[in-house]
Amino acid sequence: MKKAVFSTLGLALLLSTSTAVASAQEAAPATNGLTPSSVLEYHEQEPNDSFEQANYYFIGDAVIGRLGTEGVPGVWEAYDVYKFKAFESQEVHFTIQGDRTSDSWLQMTVYDSNGTKIKRSRDGRYFLDVELEKGKEYYLAVEVFPGLQFGGRIFDYKVSSEVVR
CATH class of the missing domain: 2.60.120.380 (Jelly Rolls)
Structure with missing residues (x-):
């Protein structure tokens, strides 16, 4: 049971980190003009x-x-x-x-x-x-x-x- 909970938490963490990085990369072109x-x-x-x-x-x-x-x-x-x-x-x-x-x-x-x-x-x-x-x-x-x-x-x-x- 513990393995299943930790695996689920690990997967959720990995997905949220990947989503945050992808969002930041999409937002980057919009801020390139700012100084x-x-x-x-x-x-x-x-x-x-x-x-x-x-x-x-x-x-x-x-x-x-x-x-x-x-x-x-x-x-x-x-x-x-x-x-x-x-x-x-x-x-x-x-x-x-x-x-x-x-x-x-x-x-x-x-x-x-x-x-x-x-x-x-x-x-x-x-x-x-x-x-x-x-x-x-x-x-x-x-x-x-x-x-x-x-x-x-x-x-x-x-x-x-x-x-x-």
Whole structure:
């Protein structure tokens, strides 16, 4: 009787392991397009208040930031900058989640590597669609519109992006 029970348990274990391996192999092609950067969420690193100090950002990531406080001791945060590269020619949809008041909101602007403005979110919209060229570097700036007053309101935000096409 013991042999029959152990044989049955052994067979069940073998079959379940084989099924799990087969399922993992079938799922593998679906995840081959993912990169570690496409699932990351992280906090900004200060200072990132200029193009020279920009935090690096990967399309598909999400970054959490804060404006309206002292970022680096003695430096007041009114502007955050992120640098990213387009590895393919593609349209990217940026979304920002965060605070909004009746007289101010968060705004995103994309610049090329020379600092020339390409596109800005408008009219309090919390998204921005931008066409990117393969191999080029860009900057994404986050700020409060129409501006922040020193010692005024704090704005927490989260920027995320996804490839549209």
